[in-house]
Amino acid sequence: MHHSALIACHECDLLQREVPLPDGGKAICQRCQATLYTQSTDSIDRALALMLAAAALFAIGNAFPVVSMEIQGHRTEALVWQGAWRLHQEGESLVGLMVFLTALVFPLVQIAGMLAILVPLRLGLTPNYLVPAYRTIEQVKPWSMVEVFMLGVLVSLVKLAHMAKVVPGIGMWAFFGLIIALAWASSTLNPHEVWARLEVREPEPAR
Amino acid sequence: MTAPTAAGYGLVACHVCELVTRAPRGGAEGVCPRCGAQLHSRKPNAVARTWALLIAAAILYLPANIEPVMITSSFLGTQSDTILSGVAYLYHSGSWPLAVLVFAASILVPLLKLIALSYLAASVQSRSRANLLQRTRLYRVLEFVGRWSMLDVFVVMVLAALVNMGSLANIQAGRGAMFFGGVVVLTMLASMSFDPRMIWDATREENG
Numbered sequence: 001m002h003h004s005a006l007i008a009c010h011e012c013d014l015l016q017r018e019v020p021l022p023d024g025g026k027a028i029c030q031r032c033q034a035t036l037y038t039q040s041t042d043s044i045d046r047a048l049a050l051m052l053a054a055a056a057l058f059a060i061g062n063a064f065p066v067v068s069m070e071i072q073g074h075r076t077e078a079l080v081w082q083g084a085w086r087l088h089q090e091g092e093s094l095v096g097l098m099v100f101l102t103a104l105v106f107p108l109v110q111i112a113g114m115l116a117i118l119v120p121l122r123l124g125l126t127p128n129y130l131v132p133a134y135r136t137i138e139q140v141k142p143w144s145m146v147e148v149f150m151l152g153v154l155v156s157l158v159k160l161a162h163m164a165k166v167v168p169g170i171g172m173w174a175f176f177g178l179i180i181a182l183a184w185a186s187s188t189l190n191p192h193e194v195w196a197r198l199e200v201r202e203p204e205p206a207r
Numbered sequence: 208m209t210a211p212t213a214a215g216y217g218l219v220a221c222h223v224c225e226l227v228t229r230a231p232r233g234g235a236e237g238v239c240p241r242c243g244a245q246l247h248s249r250k251p252n253a254v255a256r257t258w259a260l261l262i263a264a265a266i267l268y269l270p271a272n273i274e275p276v277m278i279t280s281s282f283l284g285t286q287s288d289t290i291l292s293g294v295a296y297l298y299h300s301g302s303w304p305l306a307v308l309v310f311a312a313s314i315l316v317p318l319l320k321l322i323a324l325s326y327l328a329a330s331v332q333s334r335s336r337a338n339l340l341q342r343t344r345l346y347r348v349l350e351f352v353g354r355w356s357m358l359d360v361f362v363v364m365v366l367a368a369l370v371n372m373g374s375l376a377n378i379q380a381g382r383g384a385m386f387f388g389g390v391v392v393l394t395m396l397a398s399m400s401f402d403p404r405m406i407w408d409a410t411r412e413e414n415g
Binding site: 013083087148 | 210211212213214215216218219220222223224225226227241242243244248296297300302305308309339340343344346347354355357358359360361362363364365366367368369370371372375376379380382384385388392395399403404406407408
């Protein structure tokens with residue numbers, strides 16, 4: 001037995017009825033004011049387009065240096081994985097691993113996972129890995145920190161500006177684009193539309 | 208009169224797909240009929256887990272602020288920087304807006320997170336009915352700002368990767384960076400294990 005029109009607020013557990021929203025609308029919990037769900041036009045189409053853009057920007061951001069620096073004719077450039085690797089070589093492997101995961105692996109999982117879900121949904125298919133893939137994305141999301149990483153890059157540039165000539169690279173612009181694409185995609189996608197594709201099975205008999 | 212909640216009606220909302228279904232009887236663990244996720248009305252052992260992670264984070268908070276996070280060496284000598292001296296450096300080099308930003312992200316946010324989450328956990332344990340809405344908002348803010356504390360870890364990483372020219376100039380990560388990263392990860396885990404719905408459970412009348 002299930003109540004598809006009922007929703008429980010995820011922050012205060014208040015039971016409310018789901019109501020249709022206009023495009024761009026947002027349903028807010030009447031007790032604690034948490035956002036319950038949003039409605040956007042062509043939710044899946046737009047999210048897919050933005051995720052494809054994110055994938056391209058992610059590839060560019062990791063193939064080209066984020067910043068390069070010159071001191072007395074010496075020039076150094078760094079890619080994200082090289083920075084993480086350098087921390088590992090210095091014996092700060094845990095810090096290196098943390099950076100490697102939050103700035104590279106988790107964003108990659110987020111993008112690849114969303115594409116793996118959205119492409120079949122766009123084609124009218126419901127992939128059998130929908131649930132595990134979506135759960136993985138949700139678990140990885142808080143740890144995917146591209147925007148914090150880029151702010152860190154900006155702070156580093158200011159710190160270095162006193163001692164060297166620093167030049168923002170192509171990678172940096174790609175990462176800025178990536179931040180926008182990811183934020184936009186996750187505000188566009190309405191998870192209710194994804195879950196509505198799943199059939200509700202009868203509850204398993206009690207053992 | 209109490210507000211209708213899922214738990215009050217013997218219902219449970221799936222934490223993955225948000226489908227509201229009848230809770231399994233006798234407190235047994237069930238699975239969501241739509242997505243197959245484990246059903247639980249509240250996050251399991253939320254208060255105990257939050258406390259455990261908070262205490263661990265508080266222990267790491269000390270070395271994170273005392274140990275150097277960054278060691279700069281050049282032909283002029285070697286200099287160790289803690290989080291706080293890094294902020295002071297930014298301030299004195301004339302970029303005070305950035306100094307304020309780094310101070311907020313690296314010092315204020317972790318400290319406020321430790322205090323605020325302790326307050327939330329303690330108020331839930333004492334079934335406080337005060338400031339329900341404000342406490343929920345506080346939790347929302349904590350969830351949002353926590354990740355920004357990673358800022359300094361990324362700064363150290365970028366500097367260490369770029370300034371790598373042997374005797375001319377060299378920047379290395381210090382032990383403090385590991386402790387500091389630990390504080391950020393543990394406080395994020397602590398706020399994830401807390402369940403804001405328990406704030407509102409205090410308003411439910413006891414009916415067995």
